[in-house]
Structures are given as structure tokens and as C-alpha cells.
Amino acid sequence: MVRHLDRGELEAGLEEIQRSPGARGELKAIVVRPATDARESLQRCGVSAELGVHGDSWAKGCWMSLPDGRPHPDVQIAIMNARAIALIAQEEARWPLAGDNLFVDLDLSAANLPAGTRLAIGPALQSQSWRTALVLGLLLGLVAYGTYDMTNLATLRRWPLALALVDLSWGSLLTGLAALAGYGAVRWSGLGG
Numbered sequence: 189m190v191r192h193l194d195r196g197e198l199e200a201g202l203e204e205i206q207r208s209p210g211a212r213g214e215l216k217a218i219v220v221r222p223a224t225d226a227r228e229s230l231q232r233c234g235v236s237a238e239l240g241v242h243g244d245s246w247a248k249g250c251w252m253s254l255p256d257g258r259p260h261p262d263v264q265i266a267i268m269n270a271r272a273i274a275l276i277a278q279e280e281a282r283w284p285l286a287g288d289n290l291f292v293d294l295d296l297s298a299a300n301l302p303a304g305t306r307l308a309i310g311p312a313l314q315s316q317s318w319r320t321a322l323v324l325g326l327l328l329g330l331v332a333y334g335t336y337d338m339t340n341l342a343t344l345r346r347w348p349l350a351l352a353l354v355d356l357s358w359g360s361l362l363t364g365l366a367a368l369a370g371y372g373a374v375r376w377s378g379l380g381g
Contacts, residue, residue, distance in 0.1 A: 190277075190278050190282065193275070193278075198275065198276075201275035204271055205271045205272050206295075207271075208269055208270075208293055208294055208295040209293065209294060210294075212294075213292045213293050213294025214294070215291075215292055216270040216291045216293055217229065217283055217284075218231070218232070218233050218241070218289065218290060219283070219284040219290075220233065220241055220242075220243040220244040221245050221246075221287060221289075222244070222245055227284035227287070228243065229284055230243070235265065237261070237264075240264040240289075241264075241265055241289045241290075246259050246265075250263055251263070266287065266290070267288060267290045267291075267296060267307075268286060268288040268291050268292075268296075269291075269294065269296050270291045270292055270293045271293060273286055273291055294307075318368060321367045321368050321371035322364050322365075322368045322371075323364070325363050325365070325366060325367025326360050326363065326367075329359045329360035329362060329363025330356065330359075330360045332363065333355060333356045333363075336359075337352035337355050337356050338352070340352065
């Protein structure tokens, strides 16, 4: 049975919360609030400046708004330390009740993450695999260069197929290597763990 913890129990849990990693965290849970008092747990989600966490009611209006009535971007995404909610809620099934969108195992203190700090969650860094970075980069290059080359084949009378295939191959390889270099730079800098 879940019960409210007393002050002593909460203070005893602070040491564990303070051990949260500062340089590389882990996304533990995603929750959206599609309507008042409603919560949905997700395995993945989209995030954008217009909608916040996709599926969340923030974009429909919230408690804090801009002068023109639009929802205020300062309260667009609610993030909570996963160790803190684990202590307070006691059961993971109760985490969504907090109403936060992202639960992360990361030091969220102002000293570690000053206002304006940007956080990134990426599949290559999450999987800790240079192969993932390379494959996703190759796929991105294939789509980007494929769009360009197939459009040229369809619209330009004398655009040679051989040129399209060489450009597509080169573009895919170049984008894959750029993604690999980006992955390496993040890992080397220590920001990716």
C-alpha cells in the first residue's frame, strides 16, 4: 500500500537523488497529459516548438501563457528527476500522477543545468554504438540525396541516371560519415557518456 513518506524518510532518500549523473543521463519514462487529469505513458514521442511534447495538452493552453494567449514556452516540457519521483511515488506505475513529461536519471540542479541548457536524446548515443550513428546517417543521406536526384530524373530531360546513382551513393556515404564524426565528437567531449 502506498503511503505518504514522513520527513525523515524523504531526507534519507536525498543522498540517492544527489548521486544522479551530471554529464550523461538516461530517459526513464515519457508521459503526456492529453486532457485535464488524464495521463498516458509512452515508449517514444515527438517534441517540437509548436506542440511541445506531442500528445500533451500544453499546446491547447496551460496555466501560463504569453500576452497573445499562446501557451508559454517556459512551461512547455516538464522534466523530473527519476530518482526523486521513485522516492516520492514509491511505485513506478504512480510516476505519471506527478504530471511531468520526461523522467530522467540526471542531475537537474541549477548548478548542473543552468537556465538555457539544451538537452539531447539520440538513438546513437542511447545505444552507445558508432554503427547506429553510421547507419542512421547513411539512411538520412539516402533520403536527402534520393529526393534531390529522383526529382532531377523526373523533371530534367537530360539528367543522366548514372550521375543520379553516383550522387546518391556519394551523398549517402558523406552523410553517414558526417553522422559518425558527430557521434565521435560528442563521445570524445564527454557529453555523450
